Amino acid sequence: MIEVRDICFTYPNGIEALKGVSLTIRNGEFLAIMGENGAGKTTLVKHFNGLLKPTEGSVLVDGVETRKVSVATLARKVGFVFQNPDNQLFSETVEEEVAFALKNFGFEENVIERRVTWALNLLDLAQYRKTSPFMLSGGERKRVALASVLAWNPKILMLDEPTIGQDYQQKEKLRQFILQMKAQRKTTIIVTHDVEFVAECNPRVVLMRDGRIVADGEAQKILTDPEILIEASIVPPQIAQIFLQLSELGLPKDVIDVYEARKILLNVSERNE
C-alpha cells in the first residue's frame, strides 16, 4: 500500500511540481495517472520508489517512510519502468540487460536464469536473447526495459507511458498482463496520455493538473465527464465522444466500453424496428 500524505515538491531550479497531493493506493489496485504535460505525473510516481523525496509531507510504502530507506531497497518492492528505454539500456545482450537488476538484488544464479527466461517469454523477446539491445527497434527496446523490471517480480509496478511506440497486439498483451497482476493482488500504476488504452482497461483514474489532483475515481466516470476533462486538457475516448454527442437521443453518457456500447446501440435499433 502506498500512502501519500499532503506532499509538496519543488525542484532545485525552483519549479513547484507538486502542490499538496494526497493519495492512497491499495494493494492490487490498477491506477492510471493522467493529465497534461507538466502536470506533475512523473514527479509524483518518482516519489513512490524514493527517487524523489517530498519537500513537505510524507510518502509511506507499506508503512515505511521513503525518506528513511535507499532507492535500491524500495526498488525491490516498487519497480519503475522509465518512459525512454534508452535511459537504461547498456548491456551487450538483452539477456544481461534483464539480469542486471536481479544481480543487483543478489538473486542466485539459477533463479536469475529462470526469471530472465520467464520475462523474455512474457514479452515476446526470447528470440533476441543474445542480441544487443541497441540493435532492436524502439518498441522492442521498450519491451526489454519492461522485461528488465518485471524480472524481479516487484509487488508494485509503475510504468511511465508504457503504450508509446507499441502496436495494438503489444498493447493488448500489456493489458492482459496488468489484469494478471491484479489477480495476484499486485499493484500497477501507469502514467499515460493514452485515453483509449485507459478506456479499455477501466482502471481507477487519478487526474492531475498543475501539481494537484483534480479528480480521482473510476475511468468510466472520469473519462466521460466533459467538465473535468476540459479542466485537465484531455480528450475523451472515441466511444465516450460518440455517446456524449448522442445524449440527445436519451442514451447514457458514461460509456467507454466497446461491448457495452454495442449492447446499448443494439437495444436502440431493436426499439426502432
Place this chain on the structure above:
Amino acid sequence: MSVFDGLKFRKVYSPIHNLDPRIKFVYVSAIFVAAIIFWELIPLTILFLIQVPFVILAGVKREWLRSMRGAMFLAIIIFLTNFIFRFISAGYVVIGSDLEYAFAMTLRFVVLVESFSVFFLTTSPDHLGLALEQTRIPYEFCFAFTTAVRFVPVLAEEAQTIMDAQKARGLELESGNFLKRIRNYIPILIPLIVSAIRRSLELAEAMESRAWGATKNRTNLYVLRMHRGDLVLIAITAGILATAIYIRLFFGIPSLNELLGGLV
C-alpha cells in the same frame, strides 16, 4: 554536475557580457599563459585576484563560486599528489617550501578554471559561434562547436535521468570499494554515450531535412564590432602579459617562505 553549472551561460547584461568574445578569449589565453609561466605562489595569487573584479562586474558571483566548488575535488587531488611526491623526495619531512609549491600548483589549476569559468559564464553560445565565424573558421566547425557547448546542460540533465533509471533497478552508486564504485558508473556512461551519438545523428538528419548548408556564403544578422570596452580589455590583457613576461625574465621571485624568513 556542479562543474557544468559553473560553465552554464545565463542571459544577463553586464559590461563583461557585452565585450567582444574574441577579445575575451585572448584575455583568457593570456591569463592561461601567465599562469603557466609562473610556479611561485605570489604571482599566481595575484593572477587569481586580478580576475575577481571581472566576476563582480559581470554579476555572476554565485555561478562562479559554484564552479570553484566543483573544481575543489580535482584541486585537492593536485595538491595531494604534488605534496606527497615532494614529501617523499625530500626524505619524508615536511618542508615549508614544498607546501608552498603544492599550494602554488593547486592555485595554478584554480586560476585556469577561474578564467575559463568567467569566459563561459559571460559569453553566450551564439556569441561564441559568431566570434568563431568572424575569425573565418569554416561554418561547419563553428556550428559543431556551438552545438557541443549548447548540449552540455542537456547531457547533464540526461545523466541525472539515467542515474534515476538505474537506481530504480537496484544500482547502488555509493557501494563497494574504490574499483567497484568506478565500475558502478558503467551503466550510467554507456546509455549516456549511446544517446548522445543517437541524438547527434538525429540532429544531423533533422538539419539536413531543413536544408542545412544550402547557401555557400552565409551572412549574419549580427556583426561583431569592437567598442571602447574591448580596447580597454586589450590594453589590460597586453599589460598583464607584458608584465608577467618581464617579471619572469628579469626578476627572481621570492617565495612566501623566504619573505617570512622560513617557517620550517
